[in-house]
Amino acid sequence: MLPAIEVKHVSKRYGAVRALDDIDLEIHSGEFFALLGPNGAGKTTLISIIAGLSLVDSGDVTVMGHHVIRNYQQARLNLGVVPQELVFDPFFTVREILRIQSGYYGITGNNRWIDEIIERLDLADKADTNLRALSGGMKRRVLVAQALVHKPPVIILDEPTAGVDVELRQTLWDFIKQLNQDGHTIVLTTHYLEEAETLCNRVAMLKQGKIIALDSTKNLIGTMTSGQTVKLKILPDKLPPVLRPLLIAQAYGLHELRIENYAHIEVILSALRAADIQIVEMHLQQPDLEDVFLKLMRKNKESA
Amino acid sequence: MTGFVTLLYKELLRFWKVGFQTIMAPMVSTLLYLLIFFHVLEAHVEVYPQVPYPVFLIPGLVMMAVIQNAFANSSSSIIQSKISGNIVFILLSPISYQAIFLAYILASIARGLLVGLGVYVVTLLFFDIPLELPGWALLFVILGSAILGALGLIAGIWADKFDELAAFQNFIILPLTFLSGVFYTIHSLPVGWQYLSHLNPFFYMIDGFRYGFFGVSDISPYISLAIVAICLVMISMLAIHLLKKGYKLRH
Numbered sequence: 001m002l003p004a005i006e007v008k009h010v011s012k013r014y015g016a017v018r019a020l021d022d023i024d025l026e027i028h029s030g031e032f033f034a035l036l037g038p039n040g041a042g043k044t045t046l047i048s049i050i051a052g053l054s055l056v057d058s059g060d061v062t063v064m065g066h067h068v069i070r071n072y073q074q075a076r077l078n079l080g081v082v083p084q085e086l087v088f089d090p091f092f093t094v095r096e097i098l099r100i101q102s103g104y105y106g107i108t109g110n111n112r113w114i115d116e117i118i119e120r121l122d123l124a125d126k127a128d129t130n131l132r133a134l135s136g137g138m139k140r141r142v143l144v145a146q147a148l149v150h151k152p153p154v155i156i157l158d159e160p161t162a163g164v165d166v167e168l169r170q171t172l173w174d175f176i177k178q179l180n181q182d183g184h185t186i187v188l189t190t191h192y193l194e195e196a197e198t199l200c201n202r203v204a205m206l207k208q209g210k211i212i213a214l215d216s217t218k219n220l221i222g223t224m225t226s227g228q229t230v231k232l233k234i235l236p237d238k239l240p241p242v243l244r245p246l247l248i249a250q251a252y253g254l255h256e257l258r259i260e261n262y263a264h265i266e267v268i269l270s271a272l273r274a275a276d277i278q279i280v281e282m283h284l285q286q287p288d289l290e291d292v293f294l295k296l297m298r299k300n301k302e303s304a
Numbered sequence: 305m306t307g308f309v310t311l312l313y314k315e316l317l318r319f320w321k322v323g324f325q326t327i328m329a330p331m332v333s334t335l336l337y338l339l340i341f342f343h344v345l346e347a348h349v350e351v352y353p354q355v356p357y358p359v360f361l362i363p364g365l366v367m368m369a370v371i372q373n374a375f376a377n378s379s380s381s382i383i384q385s386k387i388s389g390n391i392v393f394i395l396l397s398p399i400s401y402q403a404i405f406l407a408y409i410l411a412s413i414a415r416g417l418l419v420g421l422g423v424y425v426v427t428l429l430f431f432d433i434p435l436e437l438p439g440w441a442l443l444f445v446i447l448g449s450a451i452l453g454a455l456g457l458i459a460g461i462w463a464d465k466f467d468e469l470a471a472f473q474n475f476i477i478l479p480l481t482f483l484s485g486v487f488y489t490i491h492s493l494p495v496g497w498q499y500l501s502h503l504n505p506f507f508y509m510i511d512g513f514r515y516g517f518f519g520v521s522d523i524s525p526y527i528s529l530a531i532v533a534i535c536l537v538m539i540s541m542l543a544i545h546l547l548k549k550g551y552k553l554r555h
Binding site for chain 2: 014048051052053054055072073074076077079081083085087088089090091092100101102103104105106107108146
C-alpha cells in the first residue's frame, strides 16, 4: 500500500548543527504514529520538512505519494498540520478563519463540516469571537480545527497538548482517535509519553537528528525494558539469597524484582515468609514507554 | 481558483476592516499636502499653460497616494504575517506561488485605487479638473499600483523586522516618489536633475498618469507605458521567484 509519508535520506543542517542526519522513515496509511525525542532532537524540523515549511539539504519526502517540492500542491492538499507555535490571524473570528482556511484548500460551502469541527472541539461558544480574544487553550483548538477543514488523509500534530488542560486533551484525543478510525493517518509529537503509549501503534525516537528506535509501542516496551517488576520494602531490610537473581535495582529502600507473571509473585512471597521477613510496602510495576525513552536516551549518552 | 479568490478576499478584508487607518488616514494626509502646497505656491507657479498649479498638482498627489498605499498594503500584510507567524497558513496551503503573488498584488491595487479615488473625488468638490483621456489615467494607475504592490511584497519578504521595512520605505520608496515629479514638471529642473529623473521609474508612472488628465506630458506616454510595463514584468518575476524559492519564508 502507498505509504502516507515517505522520508528518504533526509539531511538538514542549521549552520554547524546537524538537525537531521540521513533520516529514513516510512509511515503507513492509517497509522497512529508518534515522533518522540528530547528538545532539539529534530522532531519539529522533520515535520516542517514534510509540511514544506523547511527545505531539505538532501533527500526526498512524499506525502501520499506526492513529492513535497516537485508536486507541492497535491502534497499539501493531502496534509493537515497543527503547528507547535500558537499562531493566529488577529483580523478574524473563529468561523471566518475556518471559512478562509477551507477556501485556501479549494473548498466552498464547507459549513456543515466546519460546524462539526467547532462542535467536536468545543468551540461553539467562541465561534464568532475574534481570535485575539481567545485564551491559549482556545487558540490551540482553533489551530487543530484549521488543520482539519479539508479532511486531510494525513494529519500531523506538533505537540498539540503542550500547555493544554486535561479536558481539552480528552476532547482532542477522542476526536483524533475517531479520525484515525475513519482512516486518517495521524502523526504526533508529544512530551507526554503516556499519551503516545495509549494512542500510537508505532513510535520513532529521535536523538540528535537520528532515529534511534523505530518499532511498535508494544515491541519497544517488550524488548527495551525488563518486563513487569515488583517493588518491595521489607523488614528486616535483607533480601533472601534465593531472590537475589531477580533483583534489578535498589533505591530508596525499595528492592525492584523482575517477575515473569503474576503467579511469580507467589514464589517471592513464600520465599520472604520462609525467611521470616515482613513486607512493609509493595508496588506492581508495568513497564512503559517512559522506561524505554529514558533507557535509550541514557544509552546514547554513554555511547556518544 | 478558489484558493486564489479566498486569499484575495482575505487580503481585501484585512485592510477594509481597518479602513480608518488604511484608507481614510492616507486620504486626509494627501489632502493636507494639497492644502499646504496650494496655499504656498498658488500664485507663483504655472506649470502647463492654462493649468493652475493645484490642478496640476492633484493627479501627482493622487498617484503618490496610490503608490504609497499599494506598497504599504502588501508589505505590511506580509511582514505582520511573518512576525506573528500566521504566514504558516499560507505556506501550508496548496495555493500556487503565482496565485499568491496575484492575490497580494490585486489587494494592493485595490487599496491604492480606493485611496486615490477618494482623494480625487474630494478634490473634485473644490477644483475643476480635466480628465482628457481616462483610459490612459486608469492604465497608469493600475500599472503603478501593481509595481508598488510587487515591490511591497518583495520588501515584506526581505525584511525581518519592521525597522528594516521602514528603511526600505523611507530610503527607497519615499525619495523615488518625491523626486518623480509629483510636485513639479521635470522641465523646471536643471538639466542634470532632468537626466537623473529619467532614471527613476516612478517618474514615468506619474507623467503617464498626468497625461490622462491633461493630454500633455513631459515625455511620450507610449515610452512611459513601455518602461512601466517592463518594470512591472521584471519586478513581478523577481517576486514570484522569491516566493517559489521560499526566500526567508521557508527555511
